[in-house]
Amino acid sequence: xxxxxxxxxxxxxxxxxxxxxxxxxxxxxxxxxxxxxxxxxxxxxxxxxxxxxxxxxxxxxxxxxxxxxxxxxxxxxxxxxxxxxxxxxxxxxxxxxxxxxxxxxxxxxxxxxxxxxxxxxxxxxxxxxxxxxxxxxx
Amino acid sequence: xxxxxxxxxxxxxxxxxxxxxxxxxxxxxxxxxxxxxxxxxxxxxxxxxxxxxxxxxxxxxxxxxxxxxxxxxxxxxxxxxxxxxxxxxxxxxxxxxxxxxxxxx
Numbered sequence: 355x356x357x358x359x360x361x362x363x364x365x366x367x368x369x370x371x372x373x374x375x376x377x378x379x380x381x382x383x384x385x386x387x388x389x390x391x392x393x394x395x396x397x398x399x400x401x402x403x404x405x406x407x408x409x410x411x412x413x414x415x416x417x418x419x420x421x422x423x424x425x426x427x428x429x430x431x432x433x434x435x436x437x438x439x440x441x442x443x444x445x446x447x448x449x450x451x452x453x454x455x456x457x458x459x460x461x462x463x464x465x466x467x468x469x470x471x472x473x474x475x476x477x478x479x480x481x482x483x484x485x486x487x488x489x490x491x492x
Numbered sequence: 493x494x495x496x497x498x499x500x501x502x503x504x505x506x507x508x509x510x511x512x513x514x515x516x517x518x519x520x521x522x523x524x525x526x527x528x529x530x531x532x533x534x535x536x537x538x539x540x541x542x543x544x545x546x547x548x549x550x551x552x553x554x555x556x557x558x559x560x561x562x563x564x565x566x567x568x569x570x571x572x573x574x575x576x577x578x579x580x581x582x583x584x585x586x587x588x589x590x591x592x593x594x595x596x597x
Binding site for chain 1: 498499500501502503504505506510511512514515523524525526527530532533535536537538540541544549550551552553554555556557558559560561562563564566568569570571572573574575576577578581585588589
């Protein structure tokens with residue numbers, strides 16, 4: 355009579371599935387950020403991606419706790435590496451330089467999309483102006 | 493912005509043809525200006541040096557300029573991920589110029 359229950363086939367399959375599921379969730383997490391770019395809060399906070407990575411890590415830990423196979427543990431290491439990469443990407447790579455915007459607008463004359471010159475002073479003579487600086491379109 | 497007699501001007505380092513394509517694709521109701529070769533970004537302190545493939549580009553920002561030239565409100569992004577919520581910009585325009593828009597001459 356075996357007092358320590360040997361891992362049964364269905365249980366082993368469940369653990370394998372759990373470990374693989376954690377990887378799938380990890381891969382999907384950054385995409386949830388891309389899919390919600392038009393939501394300023396989600397874009398700035400990356401909330402959906404953070405939640406996804408947290409869920410993936412939890413699944414991987416749950417799998418590794420009951421399954422001592424080497425590749426299951428390796429998944430946990432991959433998960434932690436991905437988390438570190440994501441933290442760096444979000445808080446390191448994505449950080450923009452400090453800026454010093456003047457108190458008053460500096461006049462300029464720039465070509466618009468049709469090549470027509472636009473002078474800020476002329477526009478201000480007509481009313482207020484919202485200047486939108488953007489990184490570009492490529 | 494039109495409602496308070498104002499204008500929206502977008503600026504980037506894109507060249508004219510990219511700006512033209514952008515306006516056409518997104519049907520933008522405002523003009524898109526090119527700062528290429530002109531130090532406007534540096535004048536405004538919004539230059540992200542070597543921000544894209546070794547080229548300097550704009551830090552994402554919005555500046556609300558009163559007719560007297562004073563920058564009444566500003567949003568400057570601190571992260572590639574962060575953009576201002578358009579509702580915040582609209583609220584600021586509303587707060588600054590309210591229901592009595594400066595006459596557009």
